[in-house]
Amino acid sequence: MTTTADLLKKKCRHQDSALNDAQVQDYLAILPDWQLQEGRVTRTFNFKNYYETLAFVNAIAYMIHAEDHHPILSVAYNRCTVKYHTHSVNAGNGGLSENDFICAAKVDAVFAGSYDGAHS
Numbered sequence: 656m657t658t659t660a661d662l663l664k665k666k667c668r669h670q671d672s673a674l675n676d677a678q679v680q681d682y683l684a685i686l687p688d689w690q691l692q693e694g695r696v697t698r699t700f701n702f703k704n705y706y707e708t709l710a711f712v713n714a715i716a717y718m719i720h721a722e723d724h725h726p727i728l729s730v731a732y733n734r735c736t737v738k739y740h741t742h743s744v745n746a747g748n749g750g751l752s753e754n755d756f757i758c759a760a761k762v763d764a765v766f767a768g769s770y771d772g773a774h775s
């Protein structure tokens with residue numbers, strides 16, 4: 656059974672095939688703060704003010720760049736919603752892959768202050 660610790664040790668890699676519904680549910684079970692909304696793995700993070708919201712956006716941008724796996728971000732005064740899906744699967748039609756859950760776990764680690772940087 657995959658754990659969040661397993662996900663944190665992984666690195667995103669190119670994916671061609673999407674996860675099936677059962678696999679998606681297994682990953683969601685280990686990331687309880689994330690929901691599946693409109694086919695995207697989604698979580699909203701709340702902050703005290705705009706400065707802290709942007710600090711979070713910049714912090715996850717470092718991880719996002721290191722993983723080369725990009726979410727849709729919506730940024731408001733005191734919250735940021737992160738939505739992940741994988742463009743490359745299903746012949747470019749998109750879907751969910753393990754990369755989405757690797758990055759969700761790493762976003763949580765950044766938010767918790769426990770992200771230990773990109774590994775080569």
Ligand SMILES: C[C@H](O)[C@H](O)[C@H]1CNC2=NC(N)=NC(=O)C2=N1
Pocket residue numbers: 723724725726739740741742743744
């Ligand atoms: C060439 C580049 O590595 C690919 O286009 C990456 C970039 N970032 C990506 N981000 C997401 N969310 N899905 C992808 O399939 C993806 N592919």
